[in-house]
Amino acid sequence: MRNFIHLHAATAFSAHFGVSWPEEMAQAAAADGADALAITDRDGLYGAVKHVKACMAAGIDPIIGVDVAVREEVGDVIEVTGRVVVLAHGGASARPGAGYGALCRLISTAHSAPKGPVGLTLTQLAQGVLDPESGRPVLSVLLGPYSPVGKAMESRKYLLPRSKFKQWKEAMPAGSLVAEITSHLNAPGDPLSTTHAVRMVKLAQEFDVPAVLSNAVRYVNQEDGPIADVLDAAKSIASLAALNTLQPTGQAWLKSAAQMGEIARDIVSQGGYGSAGLARLWANTAQLADKCRLDPSTDLGWKQPHTPESEVLGLTQTAGRELQQRTESALVQRFAGLSGGKLEKVKDRLAVELGTISELGFETYFLTVAEVSDMIAGMGVRRAARGSGASSLVNYLLGISAVDPIANNLLFERFLSNDRSTLPDIDLDVESAQRHNVYKRIFERFGSKRVTLMSMQNSYRARGAVRDAGLALGLDKADIDQIAKQLWRIPAGSLREALAQKPELCDLAAQVHQSLQAPSQTELEGIQGAAQAPALNLLVDVTERLDSLPRHISMHPCGVILGDSTLLGRTPVQPSGMGLPMSQFDKHDMDAMGMLKLDVLGVRMQSAMAHAVQEIIRLHPSREEVAVQGGHDRAAPFLGEGGAIDLDAIPLDDEPTFELIRSTHTLGCFQIESPGQRELVGKMAPTEFSDLVIDISLFRPGPMKSNMVKPFLESRSGFAQPHYAHPDLIPVLAETHGVTVFHEQVLRTLAIMTGCTLSRADEFRRGLGKAMVEPVVEKYFRDKAAHKGYSPAVIEEVWATLSAFGSFGFCKAHGAAFAVPTYQSAWLKAHHPAEFMAGLWEHDPGMYPRRLLVAEARRMGIPILPLDINASAGEYHAERTDSGEIGVRLSLAGVYGLSATELKRIVAGQPYGSLAELRDKAKLSRPTLKRLAQLGALDPLHNQAKDRTGSTANRADLVAHVNSLPAHKSNKANDPIHGQFALPMDDVELGALAVGLPESSLAEIVSTELDLLSMDVSGHLMDSYAPLLDRLGVSRADQLLGLRNNTEVLVAGVRVATQTPPMRGGKRVVFISVDDGTGCVDTTFFTQAQQKSGPLLFGTRMLLIRGLTRRTGPRGITVQALEAWDLQDTARLPTPPGLVGAPANR
C-alpha cells in the first residue's frame, strides 16, 4: 500500500492535545511517500499557516481542516456531544478559495456563541459547509470515532448510533458527509477498537456515505504517546493516576502507509468485505484528499497583501493622489526653513518613498494608520511612534511619527523597500490605560470585518512545564513549587544540562541523581508508603519534552490587523480577553497571509507621565504656579495657560535633566533604570539628547556581546583615538566614534564598500547571523569590496565587525523613538518629582516593585502620606502638606482584598465624620474594615474622637473593636434615604473604645504594610535589621560612593531586581540589586561567586553579600560579589570581625 494521506492530524497548536510540530509532521509524511497531509487542529486554524509552510518545504500538498466540537441542547443545557473533522475543498473541485473561506467563517461561528462551550450545532454545520455564492458544499464533514455517532457506540443502546447517523445524513447537504473509520486497536468492543470501526463502516454502507480511513493523529512518533498523556492531565488539571479520560491506547501516531494498510485489512476482514472493500476504503481516502488539496496561492491568497479599501477612508480621489497631496503640502510646512538644493533633496526623498509605496500598493495602509494616529490624538491620549516606521519621511509628514528622519539621518530603506520580502508594520505607543479604548475606536471606525486583533501563542517554559509535569506524575505540590521556584530563565528543553551546570540547582541535581538509585514503585510493590522515588528523574525528562509546546492563545500585546472586507474569509476569529475579536493567527503568520498590521502598544510609562502631568495641573492650575514649582521660565512655550505641560514640546537640552541622568539616580526613568543601564549612564555621562539615543542602542545584546561598549566609552572620554577601518567610513561612523552601533551604519557601510543600493544592503543585513544566508553575504561583500579596491586587511576588519554585529544591534530610528520618553521621564523626575512618583505608583511602569520607589521617594525627601479614609482616593495623588511640601498620598486601590465596588462606595461617600457613617455609606466587609484600621486609614476618625473625649485607646484597640463588630448586613430599611444627610453627631463609638492592648511596634506596622499594601511606608523593611547589620559591620548604600575602589565590604538588603543579561563570551553574569533603605546596591556575581552562593542566587529575598567595590563612573559604584548569605538564616551568617560590640560601620 503506497501513498496513504492522513486527513485527521492535530499538531502542537492544538493546545494541551497535540504533541508534534507541523514541520515534523510534514517531513515524516513526505518521508513515507505521502504527497499531501492534512492539519486538523482542535477548534481552530492555529497551526494552519505553519502547516502550509511546512508542506511547501517538504514538497507536498497542504490540506486544511479543523477538529471541531459539536454542540447540542441536552435538556436545557448546551453540551459538547462529540467532535467532527471539517476539511476545506481546494480549487480543483470548487471555486478557488471558497472552501478555505467557508472554513474560516465556520470556525469563527463556532467561537461566537454568547455562552456555553465552543462548538457548532448540526444546523450551523449544515449551513456552513455551503459556498454562499454557488450554494454547493465546499467543506466535507467527517463523522468519526469522536463524533456523536462514534460516541453513541459507547452506550448500551444498540440502535442509538444508527439513529444518530441518520439524523446527520438527513441534516447535511448531499455530498458533504463522510464516515471516518479509525481504529486505535483498543480491546474489542471498546471505543477506538477495530470492532467499532467495523460498525462505522456498516453504517456508512447502509446510508450510502463514503467511508475514509484515518488515524486521528496526535503525535508524529510512537514514543510521544506518554507526552499526550501528560497534556491530557495538564488540560484536566489532575494527575495521570486520577484521570479516566486518557487515550485508550498509545496508537495515535502518524502511522506509515504500510501500518495503515494493516489496520485497513483488519477492519475489512473483520467486517467481511474482502479485497474489494479494502480497495474501496483506500480509494475513497485518496479521493477525498484530492478534493481537499489546497493551492497556497489561489486558495489562500499566499503572500498577497490586502489593505483597507479607499471607500472606507472616504476618499474623493485615488489613494495615491490623496497620499501625494497630503505629504507634499505637509512638506512645505515642516521644511519651511529649507530652500534650494536642501529642499530639493527632501522632495526627492519623498518622491522615492511615494514611488515605493505605490509600487507595493500600500497607499491606503499609510492613510489608515495616519487616520488612527490622528484619532488617538483627538481622544487626548498620549502617543508616540516607535520603531523603524520613524525612518519614513511619509510617516513624519502624515504626523504618524514625530522624529524628523532627515535631521536624524534615518534611512527609509530600513523600513520599506521593493527588495524587502516582509511586510512593514508601524508601531504606535499609547498610554497603557487607554489601549483598550483605542482598540475599540479603531474597530468602530473601520468595522470588525476589516479589523481584528492579532493573537499570540503562549508556550511552555521551564516553570510551567515542571509544574504541569509534576502534577501529571502525581508529585507533591509543595515539592513541585519548591523546584519551580529555583528555575530561573532556563529553557525547559535544556533542564538536564542546566542541572549539571548551574550552581543554584546543585541540590536539585543531587536529588534527581539520588532518585535514580531508588527502587521503582513496581519494585516496591507491597511496601506501604514507599515514595515515588524515580519520579524526580522522570520529571526532568517530561519537563524537557514539554518545552515550548503551546499552552493557550491570547491577545497579542499590540498587533492590530488592518485589512479589507475579505478579512474574515482569510482568518478565523474568536473573542479575545477584552471581548474584541482576535485572529487565530500569530505574528509568524502575517507575511504569509498578506496581513498588514498596526502595532498599538500600551506603554505604562506614557500613562504614568500623563498621570503626572494631570497631577501637576491639579495642584498648580496656572502657568505661573507650574513655572515656580518646576523652576521653568514663565514664558516657556511648553507651558499652557492652565498649567498644562506639553511634554512633546519641552527643550531637549535641559541641564537639570542631564544632571539627574548622570547622577545615576534614574529609578523610574524609562529605559535607563536597570542596574546595567545605571552603570552605563554613569560611565557615559550623557550631555545631550543624541547621547541618550546611543546609550539606549548600546545597551543591547548585540553591542554588549561584540564588545562595542568599551572602545566607544574610551574614544568618547578621549582616552583613545577613534579608529576607522578606512577613511571612507568616517562619515558613517563619526557619530559613534568609529564603533558600529546602528543598523543604519551597517547599511551605509555595505553600500559604500560594495556599491549596492541601500535597500539591497538592508536585505544583506537581515542575512547576517543566519547560518544559511551569511556566507552568501560574505562572498558578495568580499568580492565587491575587493573589486572597488579596498585592501584585504580593511575588508577583513570590516567584515569581522559586520559579522559580529549579526542581526543584533539597533535601528537608530528605534533608539531615537525610545530616547524621547526616556528624556521626558527624566525631565519630570528632575522638575516635578512628587507628581512623577504619583504617576509611577499609579501605573507601575518599571521593572522594580513599588516598594523600591517608596524607598526612592524617601531618599529624595518626598513625604509619603499614609492611607487616610478621607484623604486617600482610588488613585495615587500628589498632595500639598501643611508644611508646604508636595508629597504623595497613598491610594486605597493598593489595599489587599479591597474590591472595586467597595472602593467606589468609599470614594463616593467621602468625607466621613465617624466610623458609623463609614459603615453605613460604604458598606465595607469586616475584613476590609479591619485592614483599613490596621493600615491606619481610620486613624483620622479615631484621633478626632480621642481629641474630644481624651480617650487613650491606640490603633491596636481600634483594630480589636472593628474586628468585634458584627458582619455587615444588607438591610435596605436602614439605608439612608437618598438626599438624607447624616446628623452632625460626635463619634461616640470611637471616643469610647476599650483600652488596654499594647501599641504595635514599628516593625509590626511595617510588616502589616508589606502584607496588605506590598509597600513599607512607615519605615523601611530593613530598619529592623539595623542592629544586626551594625554588628556585622555592613556598609550602607549611601556610604559606598565614599569608599575607595576595590574595598572589601559587606552589603545587605532586600532583593529588588535580578538580571542575567547576555554577556561577552557567553558566560553567565548575575546582577542582583538589593535595597537597604538608604538606596540601591547593585552587585555582580561572576561564575565563582555564583558557585559559592548556590541556591541563594535566585530564591532568597533578604541577602547579605560580601564583595569588592567597583567604581563605574564619577557618580557610580557597584559591588563585585564574592559570596552571599541569607540574611534571615542567622545561624549561618559570617561571624562579625572583632568582638561583639565592635564599633559599627556608620
Place this chain on the structure above:
Amino acid sequence: MGTFTDAVTMECSPEGEPLRLWWRGLLHEVIAPPMNWYQRRPWWTDQRSLRPGEGVGYVDVQIWRLQVLREDEAESLTMDVVLYRPSLRWRVMKVHARVPLAAKEAQELVSPECANAEVLPVEVAGTEEWFGA
C-alpha cells in the same frame, strides 16, 4: 492472581504474528488466527526516564489472544500473552478456562453485531483453579 509474570519464548511469523511458544518447558502451538489489541498501562509508576527517543511501549502493551494446543494434549486452550515494547519480551497474562466458553467468546469478538458487544472481553471464572492444578 489471574495475572502471571511468567516469561515465555515466542516464535513469530515474519509479519510478527505468534506461531508457537514455550512456556514452563512445554511447547504450545498456535492453531487458529490470533486476535490482538492494545491495553493501557500506568507508565508513570514504573518508568525512570523519558529521554528523547524513549517512550515506545510506555502507554500500552500489545495483547495477543491465542488458541493453542499444548504438546501431548488433545484439547486446545485459550491464553492471553503480552508483548512488551521496545524489549519485545513476551509474558503470559491469563489462561482462560477451556472451551466451550472461550470458543463462544471468540465468536462474539468477530461478529459483535449479533451479540452483546459491550460485555467483551470477559474474565473467565475458574482460571485460578486451573492454574493451581
